[in-house]
Amino acid sequence: MSRIAARxxxxxxxxxxxxxxxxxxxxxxxxxxxPLMHALVGAGADIIELGVPFSDPMADGEVIQKAHERALVxxxxxxxxxxxxxxxxxxxxxxxxxxxxxxxxxxIMGYAEFARAAQxxxxxxxxxxxxxxxxxxxxxxxxxxxxIDPIFLLAPTSHQARIRKITGAASGFVYYVSLxxxxxxxxxxxxxxxxKLAEIRAETDIPIGVxxxxxDAASAAAIAKISDAVVVGSALVRRIGEHAATPEKVAPxxxxxxxxxxxxxxxx
Amino acid sequence: MGNLDTSNIDFGAMxxxxxxxxxxxxxxxxxTLMEPLDELRAAYEEMKNDPAFQAEFDRDLAHYVGxxxxxxxxxxxxxELGGAQIYLKREDLNHTGAHKINNTIGQAxxxxxxxxxRIIAETGAGQHGxxxxxxxxxxxxxxxxxMGAVDVERQKLNVFRMNLLGAKVVPVTSGxxxxxxxxxxxxxxxxxxxxxxxxxxxxVAGPHPYPAMVRDxxxxxxxxxRAQCLEQTGRLPDALxxxxxxxxxxxxxxxxxxxxxxxxxxGVEAAGNGLxxxxxxxxxxxGKPGVLHGNRTYLMESPDGQIIxxxxxSAGLDYPGVGPEHAWLKDIGRANYVAVTDDEAMxxxxxxxxxxxxxxxxxxxxxxxxxxxxxxxxxxxxxxxVNLSGRGDKDIHTVATIKGIEI
Numbered sequence: 001m002s003r004i005a006a007r008x009x010x011x012x013x014x015x016x017x018x019x020x021x022x023x024x025x026x027x028x029x030x031x032x033x034x035p036l037m038h039a040l041v042g043a044g045a046d047i048i049e050l051g052v053p054f055s056d057p058m059a060d061g062e063v064i065q066k067a068h069e070r071a072l073v074x075x076x077x078x079x080x081x082x083x084x085x086x087x088x089x090x091x092x093x094x095x096x097x098x099x100x101x102x103x104x105x106x107x108i109m110g111y112a113e114f115a116r117a118a119q120x121x122x123x124x125x126x127x128x129x130x131x132x133x134x135x136x137x138x139x140x141x142x143x144x145x146x147x148i149d150p151i152f153l154l155a156p157t158s159h160q161a162r163i164r165k166i167t168g169a170a171s172g173f174v175y176y177v178s179l180x181x182x183x184x185x186x187x188x189x190x191x192x193x194x195x196k197l198a199e200i201r202a203e204t205d206i207p208i209g210v211x212x213x214x215x216d217a218a219s220a221a222a223i224a225k226i227s228d229a230v231v232v233g234s235a236l237v238r239r240i241g242e243h244a245a246t247p248e249k250v251a252p253x254x255x256x257x258x259x260x261x262x263x264x265x266x267x268x
Numbered sequence: 269m270g271n272l273d274t275s276n277i278d279f280g281a282m283x284x285x286x287x288x289x290x291x292x293x294x295x296x297x298x299x300t301l302m303e304p305l306d307e308l309r310a311a312y313e314e315m316k317n318d319p320a321f322q323a324e325f326d327r328d329l330a331h332y333v334g335x336x337x338x339x340x341x342x343x344x345x346x347x348e349l350g351g352a353q354i355y356l357k358r359e360d361l362n363h364t365g366a367h368k369i370n371n372t373i374g375q376a377x378x379x380x381x382x383x384x385x386r387i388i389a390e391t392g393a394g395q396h397g398x399x400x401x402x403x404x405x406x407x408x409x410x411x412x413x414x415m416g417a418v419d420v421e422r423q424k425l426n427v428f429r430m431n432l433l434g435a436k437v438v439p440v441t442s443g444x445x446x447x448x449x450x451x452x453x454x455x456x457x458x459x460x461x462x463x464x465x466x467x468x469x470x471x472v473a474g475p476h477p478y479p480a481m482v483r484d485x486x487x488x489x490x491x492x493x494r495a496q497c498l499e500q501t502g503r504l505p506d507a508l509x510x511x512x513x514x515x516x517x518x519x520x521x522x523x524x525x526x527x528x529x530x531x532x533x534x535g536v537e538a539a540g541n542g543l544x545x546x547x548x549x550x551x552x553x554x555g556k557p558g559v560l561h562g563n564r565t566y567l568m569e570s571p572d573g574q575i576i577x578x579x580x581x582s583a584g585l586d587y588p589g590v591g592p593e594h595a596w597l598k599d600i601g602r603a604n605y606v607a608v609t610d611d612e613a614m615x616x617x618x619x620x621x622x623x624x625x626x627x628x629x630x631x632x633x634x635x636x637x638x639x640x641x642x643x644x645x646x647x648x649x650x651x652x653x654v655n656l657s658g659r660g661d662k663d664i665h666t667v668a669t670i671k672g673i674e675i
Contacts, residue, residue, distance in 0.1 A: 055443060055574040056560060058452045059298040059459070065442055077572035103296060103559045108573035130296045130559065134286065155300035157462070162302065180300055181460040 003096040003124045004149050004172035007046055008207045008228065017224040018173075019044055019262055020209055021254070022100065022233035024051035024067035025084055026076030028244040034087045036251045041095050043255035044262030048088075049127075049231065052081050052101030059129045061184035063234040066241055078105040078114070082121040089122035098125035098151055098172070111142040119146035125172045127151035133169040140169060153177050156196060160203070167204035173229060176200065178212045184234030188213035194226045217264035224265040232261060274602045279526035282593070287476020287563075290599060292592035295475040296559050297455075304462045309477045311382050316484065321377065328373045329488060332406070333363045335370075337489075339496035339653070345623045352506065352646035354639055356626070356656040357493045357521060366629065366658030367489060367517045368399035372468055374485035376403035379466035386410040386465045390454040392419055392447035392513070393584035393631065394426025395658055396470030401435035411435040414453040416446035419583050426662055444577045447587045451561050471514025472591030475562030479591050486520025493653055494524050501651055507532040507642065510655035511634040512552065512605065513585035515594045517657035526602060535594060536638040538580035539607035549578035551590050552598050552605040560588070565595045581610035581666065582630035584658075608637040614670060616640055617660065629658035630666065 001009070011018055021040045025033050037048050053071035057064060078101075085097050099118065106114045106128060118126065126148055131139065133152060140150045149172030154163060156179065167174055178193050179185055193210060200208055210223045211231030220230045236254050243249045287293045295305060315321040329335040338358045346354045359367040372389075379387055387409050391397030397413040404411030413430055417439040420427055430437050443449040451474075458467040472479045472486070497505050508525060510518035512535040525531045540548035548554065551566040558567040560575055568576050568588035580586045597603040608616075613630060616637035621627050628636055632655070639654045646652065660667070668675045 053574075055576075056448060056452050058455045058561070061456070062442075069442075072574065075572075079572075104567075104569065104575070105573035107557075107559050107564075108569065108571070129298050130562070132295065132297065132299060132302055134302075135294050135296060153299035155298070155303075157300050157303035159303060162299075166299070177298075177300060180462055182456045185460070 002147060002149055002172060003094065004047065007096050008173065011046060017227065017265055018046040018209065018229035019258065019265060020047045020049050020229050020231045021045050021236055021258055022049040022051060022231060023236060023240065024053060024064065024071050025081040026053055026071030026074055027067040027237070027240055028070045028247055028250070030074050030076055030080065032247050032250055033084050036254065037088050038092065039251035039255045040258055041092060043258040045095070045258060047096045047098060047229070049098045049100050050081065050085065052078055052099055052105060054102040054105060057102060059182055061182040061234060063184040063238045063241065067237045070244060078109055082117050082123070085123050086121040096124040097122065098127060099123055100127045100129065103128045103131045106139070111139045115142040115146040115148060118148055123148060125149040125151045127153070127175060129153065133166055136169065151175055154200060156180055160199070163200055163203050167200070167206055170206060173207040173209050174200070175231065176208050176210045176227070178210050181212065183212055185213055188219055190222045190226070193223065197226055217260040220261040221264035221268040225268055230261070230265060274600050275529055277600070279523070283476065283480055287480070289593045289596035291557070292564050292595040293476060293479055294564055295562065296564065297475050297562050298459065300459050300462070305475055311378060312477050312481050315378055315381065321381070324377060325374055328377070329370065333369050333373060334361065335488065336492045336496070337361050339493055339500065341500070342624050345620060346643065348623055349640060349643045351643040351648060352650040352652040353648070354643055355497065355505070355651060355653045357489060357653060359489060359517065359655060359657045360626070360628065360632070360659035364395070364399050364402050365661065366395040366399070367486060367520060368396045368470060369402065370488055370520070371470065371482050371485040371516060372396070372399040372403045375466070375468040376407055376409065379409065379468070380407055382466065384464055384466035386461065387468050388412045388414065388454050388457050388465055389468045389470060390414045390447065390450040391470065392450070392586055393582065394419065394423040394430070394662065395584060397435070397437065398426050398429050398433070400468050401430040401433035404435060405433045412457065413437050414440050414450040414457070416444070416450050417441045418445040419447065422666065423583055423662065425665070448575065471516040472519045472593060473514045473561055473563055473565065473589055479563065479593055482516050483519045483523055483593065486516050487523045489517065489520035489655065490522060490524035493521060497651065497653065504528055504531055505651040505653045506646065507534060507652045509534045509536060509635045509639050509642065509652065511536045511585060511631050511657060512590060512594060513538070513549070513587050513631065514589070515591040517655050519591060519593055521653070521655045522603060533603040534638060534642065535603055535605045536634045537605060537607040538582060538585035538634055539609045540579040542609055543607055547579040548607065549580040549586050549588065550607040551588060552594060553607045557595065563592045565589050565592045581613060582634065584629070584631040585634065606638055608634050612637040617667065626656070627660035628656055629660050630663045632657045
C-alpha cells in the first residue's frame with residue numbers, strides 16, 4: 001500500500017479527516033522549507049503538498065504567484081525540491097508528500113527521470129496542474145513504475161464522463177477544486193461543494209480532497225464534514241509572504257493556524 | 269530535420285481531433301477549463317460547417333475590414349534590392365491597421381453565437397487588444413484587455429485607442445510584465461468568469477482548438493494572396509516570408525500554400541540583440557520544446573524548465589513561445605525559420621518607408637529584413653511574397669526614441 005493510501009486508511013479507521021497544507025518549496029528561501037514541513041506535521045498535517053516553483057503559474061492567484069516568484073529569486077529548481085523532500089524523509093518516514101506544480105519543469109527533466117528521482121527522494125504523489133488525463137498517459141506510466149500516485153484535479157465544470165475518466169486514472173486521492181477560479185479566491189459555497197462531491201462519490205471510492213477557498217478554522221471544519229481531506233494553501237502562503245523578511249516566524253505562524261484548523265476539524 | 273518527404277501529408281487535416289500537430293499542440297490546462305474548451309471546440313466545429321456563419325464572417329471581412337487586402341508589387345524596392353520581384357500582402361491596410369482583426373471578427377461572431385456577453389483578450393503590442401476592443405464595441409460586448417505593464421508603457425497610443433473604444437485595459441505586473449504574463453492573467457480571468465466570458469486569443473497558440481481556429485480565421489490572407497498572385501503573374505510565388513511571434517499572420521499566409529511544394533516558406537523570428545547574446549525572442553531558432561500556455565511547442569526556457577524573458581524591439585514578437593503548427597512545420601522541414609536582429613529590422617523599416625512610401629510595423633519589418641537578404645539571392649523573374657502584417661504608425665515613438673529624436 002502506498003504511503004498515501006495507508007494514511008487515508010488510518011484516518012478512516014480513526015474517523016478523522018486529512019488536513020493537507022500546501023507550501024511552495026523555497027518560499028521565502030530554501031532553508032525555511034524542510035523545518036517548515038516538520039512543523040506542519042507537528043501541528044496536525046496528515047499529508048504535505050509541496051509546490052514546485054514555476055515562472056508562469058497560470059492556475060494560481062496572486063498569493064501563490066508571489067510565492068513562486070520569491071522561490072525563483074533563489075533559483076529553486078525541481079531538483080532542489082526533490083532534495084528538500086529527501087532531507088525531510090531523513091526524519092519523517094511516514095508523512096506522505098505530494099508535489100504540486102506545472103508540467104514544464106517535469107517535461108524538461110524527462111518523465112522517466114522525474115519518476116525515478118522523485119521515488120528516490122521519497123515523493124508519494126505528483127499533481128501537474130496543467131496536464132489533464134488526456135495528455136498524461138506517458139507520465140502516468142512512468143509514475144506508476146515508481147510507485148508514485150498520479151493526483152488529478154476535478155472541477156465544478158467536470159461532468160460525469162470526465163469524473164469517470166479522471167477517477168479512473170487517479171490513485172491516492174483526487175483533488176476537487178471547490179470553485180471556478182484560481183487559488184486564493186474568496187467565496188466558498190459549501191452546499192454546492194457537497195452536491196458535487198455526491199456526484200463524484202457515485203463514481204468512485206477514491207478519497208476526495210477539497211481545496212481552493214479554505215481560509216480559516218471554520219471553513220476547514222465545514223469542508224471536513226463533507227470530504228475526506230481539506231487542502232489549505234493560500235491562507236498559509238499569504239502568511240509566509242507577510243513574514244518574508246522575518247523567515248524565523250514562518251514556521252510558528254503557520255503551525256498556529258494549522259493547529260486551529262486541526263482542532264476545528266476534529267471537533268466537528 | 270528538414271529532410272522528411274512532406275508530399276503525402278494532408279495539411280488541411282491537421283491538427284488531429286485532440287489538437288496535435290505531431291508532438292506539438294494538445295490541451296494543457298487545469299481541469300476547470302477542459303469543459304469550456306470542449307464547448308468551444310464543439311461550437312467552432314459547428315460554425316465552421318455552417319454556411320450562414322461563414323457568409324457573415326465573409327461579409328464582415330469585406331465591408332468592415334476592407335478585404336481583400338491588396339497584393340502590391342513593390343517594384344521600386346525590388347529593383348533596389350536587385351533580385352526577386354517582391355509582392356507585399358497589404359494587411360496593414362485592414363481596419364485597425366493589422367491582420368489581427370481577421371481573427372477577432374471571427375472569434376467575436378462565435379462569442380455572440382455562444383451567448384457570451386463579455387470578451388477578454390491579451391495583448392503585446394496592443395494590436396490584438398485594439399482589434400478585440402473594436403469588435404467588442406461593434407457587437408456591444410464588454411471587453412477587458414490584459415497587457416503587461418511594460419507594454420502598457422511602450423505602447424501608450426494603443427492603450428488610449430482601446431480606452432476610446434470602451435475597453436478596460438488591465439496592466440499586468442506579475443513575472444516579466446509582458447505578453448506572456450498578460451496571457452497568464454487572461455487565463456486566470458477566464459477560469460474565474462467562464463460562464464459569461466469568451467477568451468479571444470490573439471495568436472495561433474494556446475490550447476486546442478485555438479491554434480486551429482485562429483489559423484482558419486487568418487488563412488484568408490493566404491487564400492487571397494494565392495489567388496491574387498495567380499491573377500497578377502499567372503503563377504504561384506517562389507517564396508513566402510512572414511514574421512513569427514506567436515505566428516498568426518505567418519500561418520495565415522503559409523497555410524493555403526503548404527501543399528504547393530515548390531513554394532519555399534520562411535518564418536522570421538526576432539533575434540533581438542543577436543541570437544548569440546541570448547537577448548532575443550526566437551524559440552524556433554534557439555529554444556527547445558516544452559509546455560506553456562496550453563500547448564506543447566518550442567519555448568525560450570532555462571535548463572530547469574523556467575520560461576525566460578525575451579527581448580525584441582517589437583512588442584508583438586516579444587513572446588517566449590510560438591504556435592504549435594510552426595513547431596511541427598519546422599520539424600518536418602516544410603517551413604524554414606530564421607531570425608533577424610533589431611538593427612536589421614530597423615534598416616528594413618527605413619528602406620521600405622523611403623522607397624515605397626509605406627511605414628511598416630516593427631513586427632512586419634522583421635519579415636522585410638529577411639526579404640532584403642533573400643531577394644538578392646533570387647533571379648529577377650522569381651516572385652517573393654512578404655506579409656506586411658501591420659502598419660507602423662503605432663511604432664513611431666519607438667522609432668523616434670531609437671533615432672534619438674524627441675517628438
